[in-house]
Amino acid sequence: MHPETPSARTLRLSVPGWPGHLPGQHVDVRLTAPDGYTATRSYSIASASQGELVEIAVEQVPGGEVSPYLVQVAAVGDPLELRGPLGGWFVWRSQQDEPLQLIAGGSGVVPLISMVRTHDATGSSAPVRLLYSVREPASVYFRGELERRAATQTGLSVQYAFTRSAPPGWDGVPGRVNADRLAEWARPPDDGATTYVCGPTGFVEAVSDLLVRAGNDPRRIRTERFGPS
Incomplete structure (x- = not known):
């Protein structure tokens, strides 16, 4: 984890068995409060398509339910619920040879x-x-x-x-x-x-x-x- 800007942070997530992704895809991150309340938000993947480390960069939104935790609170070793990779339209494939x-x-x-x-x-x-x-x-x-x-x-x-x-x-x-x-x-x-x-x-x-x-x-x-x- 490291800051990108005064209000944004990059998180590197270890995801065993990650199937890989296409550049442009995203993941859903779900947080669950002690009382059982859940909130899910989508974040684009920043990392290249290989490996089991999934990198996301999160901008803190004032009054947000998920981004303030990810930017200000989440620490190394904290578990996160992740679903993905998702999306198939806004993607680039390395086989594409056009500009x-x-x-x-x-x-x-x-x-x-x-x-x-x-x-x-x-x-x-x-x-x-x-x-x-x-x-x-x-x-x-x-x-x-x-x-x-x-x-x-x-x-x-x-x-x-x-x-x-x-x-x-x-x-x-x-x-x-x-x-x-x-x-x-x-x-x-x-x-x-x-x-x-x-x-x-x-x-x-x-x-x-x-x-x-x-x-x-x-x-x-x-x-x-x-x-x-």
Whole structure:
């Protein structure tokens, strides 16, 4: 377990007999209170597809029933009830050789880092471009890893869209992802890429609409929305 941002934490879960997963899938985590009350929430898997360690990254939601426990209370050795892997639409398979466009808003980067990690682990030759929209540098998940991978991982490029404040030396103006940013940073609509967009509902809907207006084939756009947990 380690912090990702001031309000988010990564948890590595040992799951004996884990069957493996596809990048983009998620798990359900269920907590049970002493009085028997249960609460279940879904979390995307951040880890690559091999092994019995399942990594999730959890953003604490004020007033949430599950995320405050996972971020603030859960300790090494505590048991968790897990169900999964789940989901079959918002997934990437290493056999796909077309270009890959990943667009994340905030914690929506979690399933996309699984795709990036699996891309590297399997030696995929598909070119990958990640556009990560985030409020400020302190809110970036997997920051050190993304910097390292952007410099060393074959076929991967990473670009940020800081919406409130940017780090010194960043080549851009803070603001939301718009048509101009997509035209500059995203893959061209005619190169056959499959695009994965993940984040809050408003972000996903806005970006998807911009992509279609720019000429991207809606059938090649896959979306995943995050909600309170």
